[in-house]
Amino acid sequence: MRRMVALGACVLLACSPQKGEAPAVELPEYFPAPRFSGTTAEGTVFDAESLRGKVAVVSFFFTSCSGPCPVLNSRLSVLQSLFADEPDVRFVSITVDPLRDTPPVLKRYAQRYGAKPGRWDFVRMSPDSVEWLAVTGFRVPGSAHAPDLHSTRFILIDRRGIVRGFFSGLDENEVKKLERAIRWLLHGEGSKGRA
Numbered sequence: 001m002r003r004m005v006a007l008g009a010c011v012l013l014a015c016s017p018q019k020g021e022a023p024a025v026e027l028p029e030y031f032p033a034p035r036f037s038g039t040t041a042e043g044t045v046f047d048a049e050s051l052r053g054k055v056a057v058v059s060f061f062f063t064s065c066s067g068p069c070p071v072l073n074s075r076l077s078v079l080q081s082l083f084a085d086e087p088d089v090r091f092v093s094i095t096v097d098p099l100r101d102t103p104p105v106l107k108r109y110a111q112r113y114g115a116k117p118g119r120w121d122f123v124r125m126s127p128d129s130v131e132w133l134a135v136t137g138f139r140v141p142g143s144a145h146a147p148d149l150h151s152t153r154f155i156l157i158d159r160r161g162i163v164r165g166f167f168s169g170l171d172e173n174e175v176k177k178l179e180r181a182i183r184w185l186l187h188g189e190g191s192k193g194r195a
Contacts, residue, residue, distance in 0.1 A: 027156075027181055030163040033058075034137030038094070038125035041106035041115075046092070046123045055185045056090045056157040057178070059169060060134055060142050060150040062097035063109040068152045072169040076154075077113040079179060080120050086186060088159070091120035094133065097147040098124045138163070154178055158185050 033056075037047045059076065061069040076091055083089040093115075095101040101109075106122040115122060125133070127145065134142025140151035156165040156178060164185065167178040 027164045027184070030165075031139075033155075033157045033161050033163050034133060036125065036129065036133050036137065038123040038129070039103055040117065040124075041103055041110045041122040042117050043103045046121055048092075051090055051092070051157060052161055053159050054088050054090045055159060055182055056092060057182070058092045058094065058138065058155040058157065059153075060094050060096050060130075060140070062095050062147045062150070063101050063105055064097065065147070065150075067148070068170055072152060072154075073113045075169055075175050076120065077115070079175070079182075080114070080116065082179060083182065087119075088186060089119075089182060091115075092123055093120070094123045094125070094130065096130055096134070096142050096150040098127055098130060140166070156181055156185075 033048065033051070035048050037045060040046045057076070057079065059072055061072060063069075073093065076093065080091055095106065101124055103124065106124060110117075110120070110122045113120075131142060131145070134140050134151065138151075138155055140153055140155070142150045152169050153166045154169050154175075155163060156167065158164045165178070165181055167181075168174040
C-alpha cells in the first residue's frame with residue numbers, strides 16, 4: 001500500500017505544472033456546496049462550515065467496498081501528501097454505509113490510508129442525510145440503501161464554498177487535473193473561473 005502511494009505521488013509530482021504555468025482546466029462555478037454535518041472517525045462533530053476559507057475535496061465511499069473505493073482513497077492519500085504543506089487544503093470522505101461504518105471502523109480505515117485528522121476527515125451521518133447530501137446537495141449518485149451505487153467523482157469546492165468541479169477518481173488524468181485545479185484555487189487565480 002505504501003509503495004503504491006509513493007509511486008502515485010511520484011507520478012503526480014512529475015506531471016505537475018511548473019511554477020507560473022497555468023493548468024488547462026475549466027473551473028466553472030456550479031452551485032454553493034450544501035451545508036452538512038456528521039461524526040468523524042475520531043468521534044468528533046464535523047461541520048461543513050469548517051471548510052469555509054479552504055479548498056476542499058469531497059468524496060463518497062464505504063469501508064467494505066472492494067471495487068473503486070481503494071483506488072479512490074489511494075489517490076486521495078497521494079493528494080494529501082502532495083498538499084501536506086498547504087493548511088488550506090482539506091479532504092472529506094463521506095461513508096454511504098453509515099450503519100456499518102461506525103467511528104471505530106472509519107478510524108481503522110482512515111489509518112490504512114494515512115489520513116491526518118483535521119486535514120482528511122472520514123465522516124458518517126444518518127442514511128437519509130447521506131442520500132440527501134449526495135443526490136440533492138452535491139447532485140451525484142449516492143444512497144445508504146444501495147452503497148455500491150455511490151459516485152466515484154471527487155467534488156472540488158473553493159474557498160467561498162462554491163462547487164467548482166467534478167473529477168473522476170478512477171481516471172489518473174482527471175486526478176492530475178484536480179491537483180492542478182487545487183493549486184490554482186489556492187493561489188487565488190481560480191476566482192476568474194479558469195484554472
